[in-house]
Amino acid sequence: xxxxxxxxxxxxxxxxxxxxxxxxxxxxxxxxxxxxxxxxxxxxxxxxxxxxxxxxxxxxxxxxxxxxxxxxxxxxxxxxxxxxxxxxxxxxxxxxxxxxxxxxxxxxxxxxxxxxxxxxxxxxxxxxxxxxxxxxxxxxxxxxxxxxxxxxxxxxxxxxxxxxxxxxxxxxxxxxxxxxxxxxxxxxxxxxxxxxxxxxxxxxxxxxxxxxxxxxxxxxxxxxxxxxxxxxxxxxxxxxxxxxxxxxxxxxxxxxxxxxxxxxxxx
Amino acid sequence: xxxxxxxxxxxxxxxxxxxxxxxxxxxxxxxxxxxxxxxxxxxxxxxxxxxxxxxxxxxxxxxxxxxxxxxxxxxxxxxxxxxxxxxxxxxxxxxxxxxxxxxxxxxxxxxxxxxxxxxxxxxxxxxxxxxxxxxxxxxxxxxxxxxxxxxxxxxxxxxxxxxxxxxxxxxxxxxxxxxxxxxxxxxxxxxxxxxxxxxxxxxxxxxxxxxxxxxxxxxxxxxxxxxxxxxxxxxxxxxxxxxxxxxxxxxxxxxxxxxxxxxxxxxxxxxxxxxxx
Numbered sequence: 002x003x004x005x006x007x008x009x010x011x012x013x014x015x016x017x018x019x020x021x022x023x024x025x026x027x028x029x030x031x032x033x034x035x036x037x038x039x040x041x042x043x044x045x046x047x048x049x050x051x052x053x054x055x056x057x058x059x060x061x062x063x064x065x066x067x068x069x070x071x072x073x074x075x076x077x078x079x080x081x082x083x084x085x086x087x088x089x090x091x092x093x094x095x096x097x098x099x100x101x102x103x104x105x106x107x108x109x110x111x112x113x114x115x116x117x118x119x120x121x122x123x124x125x126x127x128x129x130x131x132x133x134x135x136x137x138x139x140x141x142x143x144x145x146x147x148x149x150x151x152x153x154x155x156x157x158x159x160x161x162x163x164x165x166x167x168x169x170x171x172x173x174x175x176x177x178x179x180x181x182x183x184x185x186x187x188x189x190x191x192x193x194x195x196x197x198x199x200x201x202x203x204x205x206x207x208x209x210x211x212x213x214x215x216x217x218x219x220x221x222x223x224x225x226x227x228x229x230x231x232x233x234x235x236x237x238x239x240x241x242x243x244x245x246x247x248x249x250x251x252x253x254x255x256x257x258x259x260x261x262x263x264x265x266x267x268x
Numbered sequence: 269x270x271x272x273x274x275x276x277x278x279x280x281x282x283x284x285x286x287x288x289x290x291x292x293x294x295x296x297x298x299x300x301x302x303x304x305x306x307x308x309x310x311x312x313x314x315x316x317x318x319x320x321x322x323x324x325x326x327x328x329x330x331x332x333x334x335x336x337x338x339x340x341x342x343x344x345x346x347x348x349x350x351x352x353x354x355x356x357x358x359x360x361x362x363x364x365x366x367x368x369x370x371x372x373x374x375x376x377x378x379x380x381x382x383x384x385x386x387x388x389x390x391x392x393x394x395x396x397x398x399x400x401x402x403x404x405x406x407x408x409x410x411x412x413x414x415x416x417x418x419x420x421x422x423x424x425x426x427x428x429x430x431x432x433x434x435x436x437x438x439x440x441x442x443x444x445x446x447x448x449x450x451x452x453x454x455x456x457x458x459x460x461x462x463x464x465x466x467x468x469x470x471x472x473x474x475x476x477x478x479x480x481x482x483x484x485x486x487x488x489x490x491x492x493x494x495x496x497x498x499x500x501x502x503x504x505x506x507x508x509x510x511x512x513x514x515x516x517x518x519x520x521x522x523x524x525x526x527x528x529x530x531x532x533x534x535x536x537x538x539x540x541x542x543x544x545x
Contacts, residue, residue: 073537099375106368110295122284123376
């Protein structure tokens with residue numbers, strides 16, 4: 002258990018069915034009937050990189066939100082570095098850094114430095130530690146020219162780098178990224194991937210969990226790949242393992258085979 | 269990592285959030301100037317209205333030595349604290365949802381109640397400045413009596429009012445967490461308080477049964493205390509009933525509203541609607 006950054010055991014998540022009209026008033030106390038995750042069990046070792054892939058609505062973001070304590074699982078146990086997400090959410094948050102692919106996640110009229118100082122303070126870093134950490138991250142994250150500029154003047158690519166720096170400020174053991182290159186153009190996305198590989202996966206030994214629709218990104222970054230479909234875990238293996246088990250030559254083909262097989266089984 | 273006690277860390281976080289809101293507000297430089305003149309227009313319109321309102325019943329109902337203008341100006345200036353308390357918690361929640369920062373705030377080592385409390389400091393500070401400008405214009409141009417007021421007493425009444433009103437504000441944020449929009453908590457409390465709270469007229473002009481209802485709203489005690497401290501120069505001892513009334517409201521409302529808010533927060537994490545708007 003000590004070697005695991007992540008330990009999921011039969012995690013299930015159900016949401017209430019969408020409601021309109023008068024039913025909307027009882028929505029908050031409605032029964033949880035719509036499955037989003039069904040019996041997910043995954044272990045991730047410290048320092049490992051896991052990609053979570055699947056179609057829209059497969060449950061990727063739900064899974065990541067459970068790990069970040071933004072959602073409470075309906076059943077099962079999810080632990081981050083040995084801390085249960087439902088019982089010890091504050092300790093879990095101490096272990097994680099989180100960044101989503103959206104570019105509206107900062108106070109746009111504050112400078113990049115002011116944003117980093119604010120979030121560092123909310124993560125219990127003293128002003129001195131935060132300034133020192135910003136200085137450490139400035140070079141590898143190419144923040145030098147950005148720090149004193151208001152965030153609203155930054156490009157999407159720079160905002161993503163800043164988001165990643167924010168997630169790394171308190172030296173988390175596990176970095177969780179939800180579609181990190183979603184709003185980047187292909188060149189910026191490739192640049193961001195190289196940056197992730199060099200600065201996060203290669204340099205810090207941080208466990209990286211990320212959801213993505215971009216298979217090139219998955220192949221380039223992930224050591225293991227978890228394939229989700231309809232809230233079920235279809236496979237969790239290395240790229241070669243998945244290709245061998247499905248008899249396919251590419252990851253794309255493997256995903257096609259896995260999901261088609263799963264759909265047939267459900268029918 | 270910072271090893272300071274939790275209390276010190278929380279104060280630091282509150283200060284950081286105040287600084288954030290102050291910096292954002294400062295970046296809109298023209299707003300302050302507009303606020304100055306808005307207060308002037310508000311103050312002037314009440315002065316001229318008070319010259320027009322000359323009812324013997326009203327004059328008899330006013331505390332001795334008080335003009336209707338000063339009575340109404342204190343009512344208007346301090347009633348706005350209730351509006352701020354009711355709107356600040358849910359508007360900071362709504363704003364964080366809309367600008368996409370809520371998720372990032374919630375994955376930090378700071379709980380949502382502290383985030384909301386931190387986000388309410390600047391609006392209350394701004395409200396205090398707004399009130400000072402209001403009263404300042406009233407004193408400079410229209411003879412509002414500032415001399416002899418018990419400012420310490422007024423400050424204590426104000427602090428007790430903020431505590432009591434915040435209970436209602438947190439209740440309102442709890443509603444917003446669950447239902448997203450159209451907050452009837454605000455609407456009912458503000459509507460009821462503006463009718464029975466004694467903002468524009470003394471509650472003694474209300475029918476007897478409405479006077480009983482007035483006693484069930486914290487704003488009544490707040491405005492009574494404020495007027496007594498500022499206009500009638502009441503001593504701390506004389507202000508005690510108003511302060512005690514407000515603290516009683518705070519003692520009941522704060523734990524109840526925190527309980528409801530915690531339930532709403534947990535429910536939003538279960539239904540997955542925490543960041544929906």
